Amino acid sequence: MILALSGTSNGRLAAQGFERLAARTGTDMDELIHHAEGRRVVFDDARHGPTPVGSSPEWSGKEAADRRYSPFTINVEHDKPWHTLTGRQHFYLDHDWMHEFGEALPVYRPPLDMGRLFGEPRIGPTGQREVVVRYLTPHSKWSIHSEYQDNLLMQTLSRGGPTIWMSVADAEAIEAADNDWVEAVNRNGVVAARLVVSHRMPTGTVYMHHAQERTIDVPKTETTGRRGGIHNSLTRLLVKPTHLIGGYAQFTYAFNYLGPTGNQRDEVTVVRKRTTEVRY
Amino acid sequence: MVQQRRDPARPGVPRTYEDQERWKGGWVRRPDGRLVPRAGGRIKRLATIFANPVMPSIQDYYEPWTYDYETLTNAPLGDDFPVASPRSALTGKPMRVSWSANWDDDLGGGPELASQDPIVRRLGDKVKLSFEETFMFYLPRICEHCLNPTCVAACPSGALYKRVEDGIVLVDQDRCRGWRMCVTACPYKKIYFNHRTGKAEKCTFCYPRVEVGMPTICSETCVGRLRYLGVVLYDADRVGEAAAVEDERDLYEAQLDVFLDPADPAVRAAARRDGVPDRWVESADRSPILALAKRFRVALPLHPEFRTMPMVWYVPPLSPVVDALTRTGHDGEEADHLFGAIDALRIPIEYLAELFTAGDTAPVDLVLRRLAAMRSYMRRINLGQERDESIAEAVGMTGAEIEDMYRLLALARYDERYVVPTAFGVDEADKGVIEEVGCSLDFDGGPGMGGMGDVPFGEASGRPDAATVETFHALRDRQTSEGGPEGSATDGRVNLLNWDGNGRPGGLFPPRRGGGTDDGGGRGADPGPPEGGRP
Numbered sequence: 001m002i003l004a005l006s007g008t009s010n011g012r013l014a015a016q017g018f019e020r021l022a023a024r025t026g027t028d029m030d031e032l033i034h035h036a037e038g039r040r041v042v043f044d045d046a047r048h049g050p051t052p053v054g055s056s057p058e059w060s061g062k063e064a065a066d067r068r069y070s071p072f073t074i075n076v077e078h079d080k081p082w083h084t085l086t087g088r089q090h091f092y093l094d095h096d097w098m099h100e101f102g103e104a105l106p107v108y109r110p111p112l113d114m115g116r117l118f119g120e121p122r123i124g125p126t127g128q129r130e131v132v133v134r135y136l137t138p139h140s141k142w143s144i145h146s147e148y149q150d151n152l153l154m155q156t157l158s159r160g161g162p163t164i165w166m167s168v169a170d171a172e173a174i175e176a177a178d179n180d181w182v183e184a185v186n187r188n189g190v191v192a193a194r195l196v197v198s199h200r201m202p203t204g205t206v207y208m209h210h211a212q213e214r215t216i217d218v219p220k221t222e223t224t225g226r227r228g229g230i231h232n233s234l235t236r237l238l239v240k241p242t243h244l245i246g247g248y249a250q251f252t253y254a255f256n257y258l259g260p261t262g263n264q265r266d267e268v269t270v271v272r273k274r275t276t277e278v279r280y
Numbered sequence: 281m282v283q284q285r286r287d288p289a290r291p292g293v294p295r296t297y298e299d300q301e302r303w304k305g306g307w308v309r310r311p312d313g314r315l316v317p318r319a320g321g322r323i324k325r326l327a328t329i330f331a332n333p334v335m336p337s338i339q340d341y342y343e344p345w346t347y348d349y350e351t352l353t354n355a356p357l358g359d360d361f362p363v364a365s366p367r368s369a370l371t372g373k374p375m376r377v378s379w380s381a382n383w384d385d386d387l388g389g390g391p392e393l394a395s396q397d398p399i400v401r402r403l404g405d406k407v408k409l410s411f412e413e414t415f416m417f418y419l420p421r422i423c424e425h426c427l428n429p430t431c432v433a434a435c436p437s438g439a440l441y442k443r444v445e446d447g448i449v450l451v452d453q454d455r456c457r458g459w460r461m462c463v464t465a466c467p468y469k470k471i472y473f474n475h476r477t478g479k480a481e482k483c484t485f486c487y488p489r490v491e492v493g494m495p496t497i498c499s500e501t502c503v504g505r506l507r508y509l510g511v512v513l514y515d516a517d518r519v520g521e522a523a524a525v526e527d528e529r530d531l532y533e534a535q536l537d538v539f540l541d542p543a544d545p546a547v548r549a550a551a552r553r554d555g556v557p558d559r560w561v562e563s564a565d566r567s568p569i570l571a572l573a574k575r576f577r578v579a580l581p582l583h584p585e586f587r588t589m590p591m592v593w594y595v596p597p598l599s600p601v602v603d604a605l606t607r608t609g610h611d612g613e614e615a616d617h618l619f620g621a622i623d624a625l626r627i628p629i630e631y632l633a634e635l636f637t638a639g640d641t642a643p644v645d646l647v648l649r650r651l652a653a654m655r656s657y658m659r660r661i662n663l664g665q666e667r668d669e670s671i672a673e674a675v676g677m678t679g680a681e682i683e684d685m686y687r688l689l690a691l692a693r694y695d696e697r698y699v700v701p702t703a704f705g706v707d708e709a710d711k712g713v714i715e716e717v718g719c720s721l722d723f724d725g726g727p728g729m730g731g732m733g734d735v736p737f738g739e740a741s742g743r744p745d746a747a748t749v750e751t752f753h754a755l756r757d758r759q760t761s762e763g764g765p766e767g768s769a770t771d772g773r774v775n776l777l778n779w780d781g782n783g784r785p786g787g788l789f790p791p792r793r794g795g796g797t798d799d800g801g802g803r804g805a806d807p808g809p810p811e812g813g814r815p
Contacts (some may be wrong), residue, residue: 156380196388196389200414200416214361214363215352227361
């Protein structure tokens with residue numbers, strides 16, 4: 001079913017799509033149409049072994065026997081305009097609101113000081129050593145969100161539970177060592193995790209990989225006495241006006257394709273070493 | 281540093297496994313030119329057979345654990361939702377996880393751990409352990425299926441053998457008596473002891489698949505398409521001599537010399553005389569391994585200084601250099617600039633040399649220059665410029681060779697990456713005809729990917745399914761029929777060495793009168809394969 005609906009496996013669809021694309025762009029797609037015609041990958045092929053698929057207009061790269069997929073090769077080689085106002089790849093966002101916010105070109109914006117700007121309560125010092133760090137939540141290497149994350153084999157690859165990655169200098173600052181329990185606390189919540197100290201981390205930034213489930217090895221926190229949270233316990237969505245631009249060239253929303261970037265990952269947190277016994 | 285703990289199914293390797301002063305794996309060359317296992321010859325082995333002093337303990341791997349999953353469903357109503365906390369798989373008690381199969385993955389553990397890497401210790405200051413100066417790369421490791429395996433030499437029971445027809449090193453599960461000398465002898469620490477079965481286990485190179493011309497599971501499922509499989513013909517009579525060359529830096533060349541050129545008419549004639557099927561010779565001719573190792577010379581053996589003549593070879597990585605060059609105002613992809621930068625790569629060339637060439641930097645330098653040249657040469661083509669033969673010449677290749685190498689490394693399709701002929705007794709028509717089998721360590725109760733669900737010890741001994749070239753058709757029949765491996769030749773036999781004392785395994789007592797079998801409840805020990813795997 002899927003194989004019949006995708007242009008990559010159903011050449012007739014791909015050819016039709018490229019014909020339509022050629023009509024819209026007025027450029028030469030004959031090679032792609034020609035290659036697509038007659039291609040058909042069926043379930044039996046997939047059962048037999050890995051089967052190469054072909055180019056299709058829903059993707060931006062070309063596939064052929066003498067090359068590997070690389071994004072945007074259809075744009076480059078067949079003059080298909082990019083889905084932007086100018087039809088080119090560009091960083092410059094020509095929209096009044098973006099100009100007003102001074103963000104027509106990519107700029108660095110430090111995390112907001114929520115306490116000063118919005119009167120959010122500050123995390124007061126507890127007398128313990130602590131570091132204030134940027135808190136990033138990248139996708140993990142071995143899992144897709146929580147999928148594959150919490151089975152025993154995956155857990156035995158590392159610390160057997162949720163971890164936060166920290167630089168050597170930050171760990172020294174809170175007198176914590178690799179595999180120690182730490183707590184990350186900010187205005188949004190509390191996370192209890194083990195520390196992975198690594199010299200691949202820059203000082204001042206910690207990672208907590210995406211979607212480490214709360215069902216395994218998450219103790220009660222020292223800070224609240226309640227169960228610790230997950231990576232998103234420390235984040236919060238903030239909508240800013242530029243997110244609301246829509247219906248304007250590349251600002252037009254398309255599912256899983258174009259949309260405003262999230263800024264909830266731009267968080268700051270306090271990290272402290274846990275001093276009391278771990279309780280579940 | 282190098283993340284070499286990858287193994288599809290196994291509890292990592294003992295920490296610092298490469299330090300043979302400590303672990304005593306591989307061979308040493310005696311002054312008279314003979315090789316003896318580093319752990320000692322026959323007499324020493326016999327003397328230490330009951331208490332091998334260099335056996336890695338389970339703590340050297342890691343203490344296995346599971347979780348009290350039941351809490352998740354059985355916990356009483358409370359303020360907080362329940363979580364499963366770790367329990368030792370050895371004692372069942374709550375435990376603090378303090379080491380695991382991939383603890384130092386992605387430089388986890390920081391400089392403190394990285395500095396314990398035996399190669400880092402040897403190189404000292406050359407290896408930087410700070411942010412933006414450090415490096416890491418992955419080194420997926422399986423059994424090396426060595427030409428001169430120490431494990432085979434060290435087994436007191438003769439249970440380990442290297443198959444003559446395809447070179448795969450296997451443990452005969454019937455013969456293995458669990459002496460574990462192979463665990464010590466293997467310098468790569470890729471033989472494991474199964475505490476449940478009391479037998480040694482290792483990567484089988486997925487021989488049931490390989491016999492019918494299919495690639496191993498680890499190769500086929502590699503998302504990066506970085507594994508290649510192929511036949512390499514070699515002169516078995518010269519292996520001993522090559523493994524015993526005096527200078528360990530000559531081992532790489534010596535091993536290359538042992539490889540035979542399948543295009544050579546003399547080699548073809550000898551192969552025919554020795555009964556090697558023509559399709560094997562043809563396969564060897566198309567072998568991506570021979571191409572990478574000998575024709576292009578970009579693949580290198582892992583730790584040749586262990587003198588086992590390992591047969592899983594690696595293409596060492598170029599590390600980020602283009603950006604660094606560009607930042608200094610140079611064209612980072614230009615050949616001369618790239619060549620000049622090879623000494624300044626973030627991964628010190630000495631580090632790679634310690635891994636792949638017993639410390640000799642010249643072969644590694646050549647590989648990196650060739651990879652850099654390929655980049656530069658192909659970039660011109662990509663940009664529609666003229667082909668520049670001088671780039672190829674600078675690394676002792678021709679443009680056509682570089683393009684061939686590029687094709688093999690970057691584009692090669694399935695049947696170019698895996699050139700696997702069917703085995704001797706298997707017809708070409710049988711190619712690919714096999715029920716999908718998983719990783720060899722993945723049988724019931726085994727510690728493979730699917731088998732770690734419960735504690736890897738206890739009553740239910742594992743029963744590895746047997747499949748050999750000799751029994752291919754029998755295997756296929758069995759796979760397509762209802763019955764399992766039970767009910768075959770070994771019915772009614774019991775191996776008391778495997779019996780852990782619990783229950784009464786079938787066959788412990790003779791059947792009761794009236795034909796009924798003993799129903800004593802104990803599944804206990806069912807000895808391994810119904811057929812031995814010996815050639």
